[in-house]
Amino acid sequence: MSLIELHEAAGCEPVVWGPDRTRDWWRAWTASTRVSGAEFRVLARDTTGGCVALWLxxxxPPVVYLGADGEAAVLAADLDDYAALLASGATPGAAAAAGLPAVRAAQAAYPEFPAHAWRPEPVAAIRWATADDAEDLTTLIATMGYEVGAADVAGRLRTLPDSGHAVYVAVTDRITGWVHVLISHSLIVGTRAELGGLAVAQTRAGAGSALLATAERWAVRHGATSMYVRSGAHRTEAHGFYGRRGYTVRTTQLALTKPLTPPD
Structure with a gap:
């Protein structure tokens, strides 16, 4: 059965909401006029008015339930697991409350979701970046002193492997920041996360903190035990930002680079 058929069998109404409809529902659900709902893609509504959505x-992405009475729970680690949950005869609302083993496992992977959903005034929605965001990312990258074309950024977003890299954007009424985090493996330090880049607009309103926290949670889910950050010696404001969030200076290094060309 298709996901639409599974939703209908579970008594849910499949929906296709655009950004405006999603924003309006999310603002009504949170009683906040500041949220955008950009980190969600709603899939269906149940008979109580609760929504099933992808949390991006x-x-x-995982599938979550946002109940009409304020319930907030992860239902499944991905769409395949969610379809299997529906095929077993469970309904979204009942599955959120029943404590099924598969549901508990998904919730353990995303323990931050209920608190995230219940935040009354999130400063920015954080979602997975796509190639369509390339123009905005190019503008933000330029504020770091790098000149990269939008086509290059879009191409790199398309080719980054999903398993070891994550790129997130912060969204209010527009994209206000981005972060790239990756997993590295070393004989010396083991598995750790590295910050490939973080930039926010001048009117950032907490986007940097939200992006960094999201990157750290992703890193933990992917087995990292520490986060490594490179920051230019002249970027004293950035040093303060990281220091206030628990990062300490371990060493100073030279950054050496060499262009490589394939052999003839």
């Missing part, structure tokens, strides 16, 4: 925090 991974390339293969």
């Amino acid at each position: 925090v991974d390339a293969n």
Whole structure:
């Protein structure tokens, strides 16, 4: 059965909402006029008015339930697991409350979701970046002193492997920041996360903190035990930002680079 058929069998109404409809519902659900709902893609509504949505925090995002009475729960780690849940005869609302083993496992992978959903005034929605965001990312990258074309950014977003990299954007009424985090493996330090880049607009309103926290949670889910950040010696404001969030200076290094060309 298709997901639409599974939703209908579970007594849910499949929906296709655009950004405006999603924003309006999310503002009504949170009683906040500041939220955008941009980190969600709503899939269906049940008979109580609760919504099933993709929470766009991974390339293969988890499925969550946002109940009409304020319930907030992860239902499944991805769409395949969610379809299997519906095929078993469960309904979204009942599955959120029943404590099924598969549901508990998904919730353990995303323990931050209920608190995230219940935040009365989130400063920015954080979602997975796509190639369509390339123009905005190019503008933000330029504020870091790098000149990169939008076509190059779009191409790199398309080719980054999902398993070891994540790129997120912060969204209010527009994209106000981005972060790239990746997993590295070393004989010396083991598995750790590295910050490939973080930039926010001048009117950032907490986007940097939200992006960094999201990157850290992604890193933990992917087995990292620490986060490594490179920051230019002249970027004293950035040093303060990281220091206030628990980062300490371990060493100073030279950054050496060499262009490589394939052999003839």
